[in-house]
Structures are given as C-alpha cells and as structure tokens.
Amino acid sequence: MAEQSEDSGITTETLMEKIAEKIHGHDSSSSSDSDSDNEKSAASSVKAKIYRIFGRERPVHNVLGGGKPADVFLWRNKKISAGVLGTATAVWVLFELVEYHLLTLACHILILSLAVLFLWSNVHTFINKSPPRIPEFHFREEPFLQVASALRMEINWVFATLREIASGRDLKKFLVVIASLWVVSIVGSWCNFLTLFYIIFVVLHTVPVLYEKYEDKVDPFAEKAMIEIKKQYAVFDARVLSKIPKAAAFKAKKV
Template sequence: MAEHKEEPVAESMMDKISDKFHGGDSSSSSSDSDDEKKGSAAGVKAKIYRLFGREKPVHAVLGGGKPADLVLWRNKKVSGGVLAGATAIWLLFEVMEYHLLTLVGHCLILSLATLFLYSNVCIFIHKSPPNIPEVKIPEDMTVNIALSLRHEINRGFFTLRETGHGRDLKKFLIVCWLSLQFGND
C-alpha cells in the first residue's frame, strides 16, 4: 500500500522535471485560464529578448543608480570626465613616474599661490578679500601627544638596551630575523 502512494508522487515529479526541460506547463486548467485573463502584459514580458538569456537588464545587474549609469555611459559627459581623470592619473603615476607626496606638495603650493594672487587682485577690483579662518592647535592636546610619543620611544630604547645586554636570547633572535626580512626588501 505504501508503494502505491509513492508511485504517483514520483511520476508527478518526473512530469514536472520533464516539463521544465521541454518548456511545457503542467499546471491545472484553472491557472491556464488565469494566464489568459492577464492579457497581453504577460505576452509582452515573455517577448523581451535579452542577450545570454538574462532575466534582469544590465542596469539592474550593475546595481542601478548613478554607478550603473556611469558604467553604461548613459551620461556621456560624466563618463568621459571619469575616463579622462583616470587616464591623467595613470599617466602621472605610471608613465611619468610622479609620486603622490610630490603631487600633494605641488597642489598645496599651487593653491597657496592662487590664494595669494586672488587676495592681491581683490584690492584692485574692489572686492573683499577671502576670509581665511585662523587655525590653532590646543596646547594640552599637543603636550599629551608628545608625552605618549616620548613614552613609546623610551620603551623602544629600553627593549634595545635589554637585547644588547644579552639577557634575552629570544628577543635577540627575533630582532635579527626581522632585520634580515626587512633588509632584503
């Protein structure tokens, strides 16, 4: 009796699997009539052809929004600007072998020169000069940073002194091994 119940379940599962492969529909007749009632909306959705059998458009696969618009070149000016900027950065750092610290220094000098010239030109064109805020570093914060830095430096000197006295062989070997590792780079 148990065998009799398992056969229809197995047959129905096989029917569903074969219908999936062959594209047939094994649903009941009531769902067929529901599909007909939906009208052309389901028919139009089924007619959309997407490359490689995707279910979602590429814009949705890329996450939608501005990053997807950038990658898909929907706004050509922004995408072109990003490409030009990335190319300029690549040319600076790879082709011309420019360094980041040098670039930051030159940008700071250029901004200072621009600000100086703008302040002097404002006198001739009767405009008010730019308002540059005054920056002050608090003394207590500076003292705390200096004290903590002094403590760390003294601790490092103490470790070097103890290692140099030969009291800790393990630390000596670790220092030698680290110096060999970083010395080869």
C-alpha cells in the first residue's frame, strides 16, 4: 500500500511538472508572437512614415501602369529599351536635323519596297529563286477598339478636370494648372512639337529608371522641397490669396 501511494505521488508530481512546462511554453510562445507582432507593427509604422514622391504607396513599375510599357521605361529588357530609344532618336535626327518630311519618307519607302518586290516577282525564274512571299495584313478590330476606349476615357477625364478647375472650387489646383500650362507654352516657344515629344520620350526612358535606382536618396530631398513649397504657398496665401474676395468666400463656404 505504501508503495502504491508513493507511485501515485510520483506520477502526480510528473503530471504537474508537464502541465507547468506546457503553460510556460505557451506563455513564452504567446509572448514571442506578441513581440513579433509588435515588431511588425513598428516596422509597418516606420514604413508608413517614409515619404514618397506624389504620395505613392506602390512600386514605380505599378505606377507606370505595369506590363510591357513599364518594362520598356524601366529597362527590364535592355535590348528592347535601347532599340526603342534608338529608333526614336533616329526619327528625331531624320526629321529635325536632316529636315526630312514624313510624307516624303513614307512615299520613298513605298517606292523602294514596291520596286524591289515587283522586280523580284518578274525575274525570279531567270535567277533560279523562289518568288517573294508577300504576307497578307489584316488588322483586328479589338486593339483599335481598346485604344479608342482608353483614349476616350483619358479625354473625358481631362475635360472633367478642366470643368472642375473652371468652376472655381479648388484655387490651388487652378494655380497649379495655370503655372503648368505657362511653363509648357514657354518650352513650346523654344522648340517645335517633335522636339518636345522627343524630350518627353527621353525623360520617360531615363528619369523613372534613375528614380527607381536612387529613390531612397531622392525621396528625402523631395520631402524637404515639398515642405519648403508648402511654406511658400502658405505665405503667398496669407499675403495675396486671402485678400481676394472670391477666394475668401470659398474658404468660408468650406468651413
């Protein structure tokens, strides 16, 4: 009987020890989980505090729309990007520096192509060559409809934005658009449309990829610049805009 009581006492103690170990293990795991959750929340809060240009929260690739155009702008495939940029440069040199005209170029290309194909089709029996295989071109309707739909949406968005600005609801947006159009008009007086288009094309192929590479260094400078711009705008608002009766009336309505 004494031995049985001792054995039961031992088993009870071992059971209690196992239960205590499980409780401590659960506490430690829960505490580690809570620590990891706290670390994640702290990391996410720090990440949220990082300033990004234009307030973006997505990568540059997604901001540019993703897909093949974004791959070309960000040089994901260097051969394709270099080929596109080189073609645009050749077109600009041909039309702007050499002063070649688009209609003349198209006619010369068609003349040369038709002459080569016509001669080849007639003399292939004399030179023991097979006749040229002229492919049949059939444009599908879907790509044109997609481009037209996307263009229609963008035009509608532009007109809606211009209507909102013209209604006088947002003075800040009005001033930004006026200043942007003024800058574009000045740049347009310096060069023609083709040169301006080529400059924009080159900027799209250089600035995004450089920004993606050095965004951690660019964003702090952009944050300081935005703070300074906001300060200057506040001074301009206090000294000039607040004295305009119409602007003051709109501010009173918002309040």
